[in-house]
Amino acid sequence: MKKFIYDGIVTGDDFCPRIQDTDKLLSYINDSTNVLLIAKRRMGKSSLIHEVFENRLDKKKFITIYVDIFDITDETDFVKSLYRAVGQSLKLDFKLVLQTLKTFFNKSTFEISIGQDGTPSINPKLATRDIDELFADIFNGLHEYLKRHNLKAAFCIDEFQQIQTIKKPLDATLRKYIQKHHNISYIFTGSKRHTLAKLFQGQKSPLMGMVTPMELGPINQDDFYKFAKKRLKTLTKDTFINLYNHAEGESKLVQHLCRQLKLMSDDNQPLDEALAIKGVISEVDSICRNIFESLSPNGRKIIKMITEKSHTLLTKEMLQEHNISKSSAQTSIDYLIKEDLIFKEDSNYFLDGGIGSSFSLWCHWKFKGY
Ligand SMILES: Nc1ncnc2c1ncn2[C@@H]1O[C@H](COP(=O)(O)OP(=O)(O)O)[C@@H](O)[C@H]1O
Ligand SMILES: [Mg+2]
Numbered sequence: 001m002k003k004f005i006y007d008g009i010v011t012g013d014d015f016c017p018r019i020q021d022t023d024k025l026l027s028y029i030n031d032s033t034n035v036l037l038i039a040k041r042r043m044g045k046s047s048l049i050h051e052v053f054e055n056r057l058d059k060k061k062f063i064t065i066y067v068d069i070f071d072i073t074d075e076t077d078f079v080k081s082l083y084r085a086v087g088q089s090l091k092l093d094f095k096l097v098l099q100t101l102k103t104f105f106n107k108s109t110f111e112i113s114i115g116q117d118g119t120p121s122i123n124p125k126l127a128t129r130d131i132d133e134l135f136a137d138i139f140n141g142l143h144e145y146l147k148r149h150n151l152k153a154a155f156c157i158d159e160f161q162q163i164q165t166i167k168k169p170l171d172a173t174l175r176k177y178i179q180k181h182h183n184i185s186y187i188f189t190g191s192k193r194h195t196l197a198k199l200f201q202g203q204k205s206p207l208m209g210m211v212t213p214m215e216l217g218p219i220n221q222d223d224f225y226k227f228a229k230k231r232l233k234t235l236t237k238d239t240f241i242n243l244y245n246h247a248e249g250e251s252k253l254v255q256h257l258c259r260q261l262k263l264m265s266d267d268n269q270p271l272d273e274a275l276a277i278k279g280v281i282s283e284v285d286s287i288c289r290n291i292f293e294s295l296s297p298n299g300r301k302i303i304k305m306i307t308e309k310s311h312t313l314l315t316k317e318m319l320q321e322h323n324i325s326k327s328s329a330q331t332s333i334d335y336l337i338k339e340d341l342i343f344k345e346d347s348n349y350f351l352d353g354g355i356g357s358s359f360s361l362w363c364h365w366k367f368k369g370y
């Protein structure tokens with residue numbers, strides 16, 4: 001029996017079809033257009049990219065490079081991740097890897113190590129500390145490889161906002177290579193929408209205008225219901241829609257709630273949406289509590305105000321009622337937006353989940369009492 005998977009990247013049978021989104025991303029890649037894939041957290045950005053890379057792109061024409069830079073610590077670390085990802089994507093015969101890498105890349109040597117699960121991985125040893133030279137080596141080497149084999153590439157850098165944690169500004173250098181190569185489609189994505197938007201759309205940012213934004217919304221309700229029903233035969237549409245709405249369409253949370261229902265069904269209990277929600281909340285409670293407690297008193301007040309009203313304008317009267325001055329409210333709001341805990345749309349503020357949790361569901365339960 002198929003499962004509800006609510007963690008990590010899903011592809012193939014575990015990926016609920018998103019036909020329009022896959023087609024759109026595919027057509028951008030085919031045109032070598034650079035894309036900024038934007039969505040709320042846990043909507044399925046990384047999964048969509050993996051699904052397209054693994055199951056939709058023509059492998060005779062494309063190589064796919066995927067690098068997640070969530071845990072990079074500095075610029076050399078970043079460069080090494082790029083070398084590794086590019087090296088691994090060449091899909092060469094094991095014996096030829098080192099030889100080929102040597103042909104195309106000169107500023108690093110490579111070693112291959114075999115992991116515990118038996119898969120080989122490439123370890124670059126940088127021959128210089130000059131980041132510009134290293135960048136040139138990676139991007140020109142890749143370009144040369146593609147040219148020689150008459151291939152194109154799709155190159156995804158996931159969690160791209162982490163580039164900001166590196167002291168040395170790399171965006172101008174990146175721009176140079178993104179602009180230069182027309183047989184590569186770069187896909188940037190990540191979990192901090194606000195930071196990503198600033199990196200690519202900020203007036204003074206070197207990366208401004210380098211990408212076509214693609215907004216990824218929730219999975220279509222009917223498609224998601226069909227997908228869920230295959231995993232839980234007794235699931236009715238009404239129950240599913242109720243949960244989908246509670247999850248505000250967030251793919252991960254929808255799966256998590258459905259899994260909770262499945263557990264009830266395995267125990268021969270009737271499916272109860274409220275119990276499913278309670279089950280999920282108790283699993284995420286400590287993470288969400290930590291996020292909430294780490295906020296300033298004003299930050300907490302603002303989160304509560306937004307939760308109580310579902311969305312809100314944060315008017316002068318409301319701020320007065322809660323005893324917050326306009327300027328300190330603004331400081332807190334800026335912080336909450338930066339941390340992606342809230343976002344603004346048409347002057348209204350909305351909750352936007354927190355790291356690895358279902359923050360918004362938790363806030364509703366805590367402050368509105370589902
Ligand atoms: N197309 C999909 N079909 C089914 N579940 C999905 C899909 N996309 C995402 N999910 C669910 O959401 C979770 C998070 O997906 P992920 O791709 O990591 O999101 P993001 O990169 O946007 O944070 C997955 O573990 C899965 O439970
Ligand atoms: Mg992701």
